[in-house]
Structures are given as structure tokens and as C-alpha cells.
Amino acid sequence: MLNQTVTERLDLFKEIYSELYSALKWKSDKRSLMLIAAMYVTNSKEFQLERFLELADYIKNEVGLFSQLRSTHRFTVAATLETTTGNPKENFSHFLDIYQKLIKNGYSRAIYSYIAAGTLLKIDPHRVEEYVQKTVDVYRGMKEHHPFLTNSGDYPLASILAASSDKNKEEMILHVEDHYYALKKIGFTIGNDLQFLSHILALNEDQNPDESAEKCLEVKTLLEKANFKSKKIYYPYIGMLSYLDQVESEIPQLYAIYDDLNNDRLFKWNKDINFMLSVLFLMSDKALLTDAATTGLNTTIEVLLQAQQAAMTASITAAAAANNSNSGG
Template identity: 40%
Template sequence: MGHDLERTVNDYTKTFVQLKKKLRWHVSDERTLMMVSTLYLMKGKEFDIENFLDVSEYIKKSVGMFSSLKSSQRFSTAAMLDLKYEDPKEKFHEYLKAYEELVAGGFHRGNFTYIAALGVMTADLSSAGYEPLVKRAMEVYKGMKKEHVFLTGQSDYPLAVLLAQQEQNVEEMMVVIDNYYRGLNKEGFRKGNDLQFLSHILSLQTEMGTDLLIHRCCDYIDSFRKAGRRMKPMYYPVIGLLAIVGEASHNVERVMSLYERLNKEKPFRWHKDMNFLMAVNFLVKDKVEDGSLLSAGIQTTIEAIIQAQQAAMIAAMSGGAAASSSSN
């Protein structure tokens, strides 16, 4: 494991330990704190615990009693606002406006819509404001639902917002997604939400052909199995990320080395699935920072995909489907 990746693991552990010390009684799932630690690390921003807690408390006090932002979801929201804006408290009110726009556009109230609102807010919008993007996101969501009625649900809201920012028309987009879904399933990937998510993120990448990316995904699955890692469907999205970054022969050994290193860290030893996902993210961060390895277009796509994965993980940890039915 290279010096930079060693430093990455150390920084990640240090942030997590600080968070756990302060918030151990406020979160029921330690992975929420692992996720927050990763957000800061991936953005390369120095973690200031006092500032972070101040923003989290402000969010808690600013929302109604039944809002899912009263729960541990406020911590990941605070992190995302703190990482993107100079004045996160001021931006929080704009964020609530984006949320209400999504609700007005047909999205259900709940934690997935809160996460989708961050995607709306950070999109490159014209002077027309949120409305055109919200409308297109609903169009994308309906397209997803039409293709896979039983798989598509509120957890797909953040991804619909991300896909809505692509230039392709929605029908063409759905054809590309379906090609990935069918092609990967034919190669042994199990049908379900994880394969749907993988198909969506691969469709964001337009510089490489469908066949190449399907081949690479299969190659990664085989290589990780040979390296002793049982590949669960929950890993499919990070396999897609690796396929876009490069060949399995260059990366599997490094991911496994990082994964084993995280498993040895006392705070993380009980979170092996999460450690695997983090190991992939840390390796990808390293590749993106070395600009000579990836084209600008692929770097932009990877950043969008990481954002989508983070959104999915945060939503799952914020209580998933149960919390999504809560009204605000």
C-alpha cells in the first residue's frame, strides 16, 4: 500500500474516532459516522469537529418534529453542506426550498427526497431555477419505474436527479441502462436493486463502450473471488466504479490490501462490508487525484458516481424505507 493510501486510512480513522467520541449516544449505527468521515476525506477538506457539530445542531433546531432531519441523517446532511458551502447554515434554508420543489414536483416527502434535494442544489442550473431539473428528474424516475416497476422506489430519487442532469433524452438513456442490466444479468449478475443501480451508474459514462465495461465488471468479480473475497450484490455499484477507473489486473490487489488494512483497525473490524466499499472509494480517490491516469470527462463522471453511491448509502443508513414514509 502506497504512502498516500496509508495517510488516507490514518486521516479517515482519526476523523471517525473524533466523531465517535462526541456522538456515540446520538447514532444507532456506527456506519453513519464512517460515512461522514469518508465524505470529508473524499473532498480533501480538513475536519473541524466544532464547526460540524454546530451545523448539525442548527439543522436539528430548524426542522419540524417529524422531519427525518431530526434523526442521525442530520449528520450526513451537515457534512455535505459544510463541504460544499462557505456558509452551510445559510445554505440550509435554500436546501429546504429545493426539497419543497421536489415535493411539489411529485416526489414523496422523506429522507430520500432530502438527499435528492442536495443533488438539485448542487446541479449546474440555468437562471430558470430548480423547476426544469425537478420536472426532468420526475420524467427519468417514471422511465425507471416503467422499465423495472418492482425495483424502482423512493431510494432511486437521488439517482433520478443525477441522471436528469445528463444531456441524453430520457428514452435513449433508458435503452442504454437496459442494455447494461440485461448484458450483466446474462453474465451472472443477480437481478435486483443492486444490479439496477450498477446499470444506472455505468450509463453515466459515455467515453467507453457497453461491451468493454460489462467485460471489466465480470473480470473484477472473478479477480476478487480468486483473491478470496465473496462478492455480494451490495458490491455491484463499486465494481462499476472500478470498471470505469481501469483494468482489474491493476487494482484488485491494491483494494484487497486497503481492505485488509481497514479490517485491522480496531474501530472498523466489525464492519467488513463497509470496509470493502471504503477501500474501493479510497483507491478511486487516489486515481482521480493522479490526473494523468484518467481523462477529465471520466473524472467528472466518477465524482458524480461517488456522489450517487454516497447518497444511496446515507439513505440506507438513515432508516431506509421506514423513514421514507415519514411526513415532514
């Protein structure tokens, strides 16, 4: 059964999504609109459709004719600016400056570079150069260890890790790698999803890799017993749930959120996204407790939202490419 706070958040999510869908159903992918609605809810930010659309138009008008931000991506950037800054329009130029610094230091002009820039918005402006360089260094370290897994889709992960840690590049990469191989050792399937999970776990710098891997295996087993499908794309969310002390007692609540979304006609065709959002809503509810055990949850929620932007972008881009290929005969 859903508690009052989660029910309120779900109702708000559905309300925001319905407004977005009515206004943008011919301009944006439904999954992206779900993610945007979740960004406002989990960040406890007020949503006003007219203000949001005005900001999206402002972004479109401020960039060049061939910029990727003239496409549907401007809506996600608008949501990022509104949910992470106090003055979105004023901070848009700062956002573009961070993006250009990332390009100058070695990132490609991919949409993922914009998402990475969004993760650095909260950095002290005087330290942006330092963190941009650190971000690119972390990405190169990832590429050295996993050359076939690491690509531009990992740009946001590298920036998130760089912005969330005081460790130097070598220490950070080794900490991630220790988690990666601890997870591999106990049966998690190697690949990009496992790399993503190892980054989530590495955000807790004091975590013992073997212990956190065992906790993840426990969470995975509990989810399977509760009839959640075991999918590699769920790995990062397993990592997030592993932050909870008493995971087993939270599974019924998680399933209730998931079931609620699956039974709503607006969302029933997006079960994978529903699972991911269910974890985010559950964890954001826990973050409201503000006790010592949950102080890192808000950061982790932001991490997953930003990383989910990257995953969503990848799937939408792949689907568009496949459609174009089929259309071309």
C-alpha cells in the first residue's frame, strides 16, 4: 500500500506529465516527458507549463541553426535548468560555457556533452575549469580500462563521478574498477550496465566493494522473488536500492508504485521506465527523512536522473536510426 507522501508524488507526476503530453505529444518522445515530469517531482520543484515552454523557446532561439538544442533535447535542458538553478535563463549562458569547455578539453559535440554540462551546473563557477579537466580525465581513465564499453554515452557518468568525489583521477578509476570486478566475481553480467552500476556504488567513497557487491546481489534476489524481471538495464537501480538499510521491508512499497504506474493507461506500455521511476520515487521519499543514513540519497537521485537522460537519449537515437534505415529500404 502506498504511503501518503508517495501517493502525493505519484499524483503530481501524473499531473505534470499530462500537461506536458497535451502540449508536446507531437514534439517529444513520451519517455522523455515522463523523465522531465520525474525531474520536477523528485527535486520538489514547482512546475508551470507556460514558464517551461517559454524557457524551451528561449533555448531554441539562443543557439545556432544547426545546434542539437533546437531539437526535442531543449525540453530536457529546460527541465535541468529549472530544477537545478534559481535563474534558468541567466544560467543558460553558464551552461553553454561549461559545454564549450568540455568540447575544448576533448569531448565530442554529442548530445551527451550537453547532459554532462548539466551535471556541472552546481559547481562553483570559479572551479569549473578544474572540474571540466577532471571530468575529461576520468572519462579517459574509463576508456583505458574498458575501451570497447566506453563511449560518448558515458560522458555524463564521468562528469557525475568527477563532481561528486574529492579523489584524484587514478583513485576514482581504481575505486570504480574494484566495484566492477567485485560485482563480476559474484555473477553480475559484464557490460555497460555493470560499468554504470559500479559508478553508482563508487559514489560512496567509503564503501567496501565486496560488501556492496553482496548487498547488490541481495537486492537482485529480492526483486526476482517479488516478480520483478531480472534485466541488465536495471543494474544501476539495484545499486541505488542497495543504499537502503532494510531493503526487504521496502519491496512491497516499490511494487505498489510500479503496479500503480503499470495500471495507468498513460504509462502501461513503458514498464522498464516505470520500474526505474518507481525506484526514484521510493528513494526520493526516503531522502525526505534527512537523517544521517539518507544524506547521500539526493545526490544519487540526481545522478540517476542525469544518467537516465543519457540512456533515454541513446534508446531514442537508436530507434530513430533504425526507423530511418527501414524507411530508406
